[in-house]
Amino acid sequence: MHVSVKMQECIQECKIGSQVCLVNVTHCLEKGGRHAEPQHIRLLLDCAEICQTSANFMIRGSELHARTCGVCTEVCEACARSCESFKDDAEMQRCAEACRRCAQSCREMAAMAA
Amino acid sequence: MHVSVKMQECIQECKIGSQVCLVNVTHCLEKGGRHAEPQHIRLLLDCAEICQTSANFMIRGSELHARTCGVCTEVCEACARSCESFKDDAEMQRCAEACRRCAQSCREMAAMAA
Amino acid sequence: MHVSVKMQECIQECKIGSQVCLVNVTHCLEKGGRHAEPQHIRLLLDCAEICQTSANFMIRGSELHARTCGVCTEVCEACARSCESFKDDAEMQRCAEACRRCAQSCREMAAMAA
Amino acid sequence: MHVSVKMQECIQECKIGSQVCLVNVTHCLEKGGRHAEPQHIRLLLDCAEICQTSANFMIRGSELHARTCGVCTEVCEACARSCESFKDDAEMQRCAEACRRCAQSCREMAAMAA
Numbered sequence: 001m002h003v004s005v006k007m008q009e010c011i012q013e014c015k016i017g018s019q020v021c022l023v024n025v026t027h028c029l030e031k032g033g034r035h036a037e038p039q040h041i042r043l044l045l046d047c048a049e050i051c052q053t054s055a056n057f058m059i060r061g062s063e064l065h066a067r068t069c070g071v072c073t074e075v076c077e078a079c080a081r082s083c084e085s086f087k088d089d090a091e092m093q094r095c096a097e098a099c100r101r102c103a104q105s106c107r108e109m110a111a112m113a114a
Numbered sequence: 115m116h117v118s119v120k121m122q123e124c125i126q127e128c129k130i131g132s133q134v135c136l137v138n139v140t141h142c143l144e145k146g147g148r149h150a151e152p153q154h155i156r157l158l159l160d161c162a163e164i165c166q167t168s169a170n171f172m173i174r175g176s177e178l179h180a181r182t183c184g185v186c187t188e189v190c191e192a193c194a195r196s197c198e199s200f201k202d203d204a205e206m207q208r209c210a211e212a213c214r215r216c217a218q219s220c221r222e223m224a225a226m227a228a
Numbered sequence: 229m230h231v232s233v234k235m236q237e238c239i240q241e242c243k244i245g246s247q248v249c250l251v252n253v254t255h256c257l258e259k260g261g262r263h264a265e266p267q268h269i270r271l272l273l274d275c276a277e278i279c280q281t282s283a284n285f286m287i288r289g290s291e292l293h294a295r296t297c298g299v300c301t302e303v304c305e306a307c308a309r310s311c312e313s314f315k316d317d318a319e320m321q322r323c324a325e326a327c328r329r330c331a332q333s334c335r336e337m338a339a340m341a342a
Numbered sequence: 343m344h345v346s347v348k349m350q351e352c353i354q355e356c357k358i359g360s361q362v363c364l365v366n367v368t369h370c371l372e373k374g375g376r377h378a379e380p381q382h383i384r385l386l387l388d389c390a391e392i393c394q395t396s397a398n399f400m401i402r403g404s405e406l407h408a409r410t411c412g413v414c415t416e417v418c419e420a421c422a423r424s425c426e427s428f429k430d431d432a433e434m435q436r437c438a439e440a441c442r443r444c445a446q447s448c449r450e451m452a453a454m455a456a
Contacts, residue, residue, distance in 0.1 A: 022401045029266035038257035059364045071181045136287045143380035152371035173250045281395045295413045
C-alpha cells in the first residue's frame with residue numbers, strides 16, 4: 001500500500017493529538033474547578049476519539065479519509081481554543097499546540113483530496 | 115443530561131449500522147472473491163468505525179456531533195452503494211438498508227444543528 | 229456467520245454498558261464534587277471502552293472473545309462498585325445495574341469458551 | 343500525572359502494533375488467497391483494536407491497565423504466529439516482529455502490577 005510522506009506525518013500528528021488529549025483528561029480532572037467543566041473534558045474526549053478515527057481511516061488507506069480529516073480539523077481547533085483559555089497551565093498550552101499542529105496537518109490532507 | 119428522541123434514535127441507528135457492518139466483514143471474507151476486495155472490506159470497516167464515533171459524540175452530548183453525523187452520512191451512503199452492488203446477497207442488502215437508515219438519521223441530526 | 233443467542237445477548241449488554249457509562253461521564257462532570265473525581269470518571273471511560281472492544285470481538289466472531297469478555301467482567305465489576313457508592317443518585321444506581329448485568333453476561337461467555 | 347518510562351514505552355509499542363496490524367489488513371486483502379482468510383484478517387483487526395484499547399488504558403493512567411495489557415499480550419502472540427506463517431512475505435514478518443515486541447512489553451506491564 002502506498003502512503004505519502006504527508007499522510008504519514010498526518011497519521012503521526014493524529015496519534016500524538018489523541019494521546020495528549022486523553023492524558024489531559026486525567027490532568028484536568030485532578031486539577032478540578034474550571035479544568036473539570038463538562039464542556040472542556042468533553043472536548044478533550046471528542047478530540048482524542050476523532051483523532052484516532054481519522055488516523056485509522058488514513059492507516060487503512062480509505063478513500064474517505066479527507067472527510068474524517070475535515071471534521072478532525074474542526075474538533076482539534078475547538079479543543080485548542082478551550083485549552084488555550086487556561087493561560088497559566090503549561091500542560092494545557094502543550095495540548096493546544098498539539099491540537100493546532102494536528103488541525104493544520106488534517107486541513108492539508110482534506111484539501112489535497114478535494 | 116438531555117437527549118432528544120431524535121438523537122436517541124440516531125444513536126440507535128449508528129449502533130446498528132456499526133454492528134451490521136462489522137458482522138459483514140467476516141461474512142464477506144468467508145464468501146471471498148469480489149466480496150473480499152480491499153475497497154469493499156475497507157468501506158465496511160470505515161462505516162463501522164465512524165458510526166461508533168458518531169454515536170459516542172451524541173452519547174457524550176457533544177456540541178460537535180453535527181459534524182461527525184455529517185461525515186457519518188457520507189460514509190454510510192458510500193458503504194450502502196457498495197453493499198447494494200451484491201444483488202443476490204441478502205446479507206449485503208440488509209447491510210445496505212441499515213446504512214441507508216443510519217445515513218438518513220445522521221443527515222437529519224446534522225441539519226438540525228446547522 | 230453463526231452467533232449464538234447467548235453471545236447476541238452479551239453483545240447487547242456490552243453495548244448498553246458502554247452507552248450508559250459514557251452518558252454518565254457527562255452526568256458526573258455536571259454534578260461535580262465526588263462525582264467528578266478522576267478515579268470514578270476514569271472507571272466510566274475504561275468501562276465504556278472495554279465494553280465496546282469486547283462487543284466488537286464478539287461481533288467479528290473472534291476466537292479470542294473469551295479473553296476480552298474476561299477482562300470486561302473485571303472492569304464492569306469495578307465500575308459497578310464505584311457507581312454503587314453514590315447511594316442517593318438514581319443515575320449511578322442504573323449505571324451500576326447495567327455494569328453488573330454486562331459483567332454477568334461476559335463472565336458466562338468467558339466460562340463457555342474456557 | 344506520572345507515567346513511568348516502562349509504561350511510556352509500552353504505550354508506544356501498542357500504538358505501533360495497532361498501526362502495523364491495521365496497515366496490513368489492506369496489504370493482506372490486496373494479496374488475496376490465504377492472506378485474506380477470515381481468521382487471519384480477524385486477528386489483525388482484533389490485535390489493532392486491543393492494542394489501541396490497551397494503550398488508552400495506560401494513557402488514562404487507569405489502575406486496570408494490567409488487565410488490558412494481559413489480554414493484549416495474548417492477542418499479539420496469536421497475531422504474531424499467524425503473520426509468521428507467511429514466510430516469504432516481508433510485510434508479514436515485520437508485523438509479527440511488532441506484535442512480538444508489543445506482547446513482550448505488555449507482559450512486563452501486566453507482571454509489574456500483579
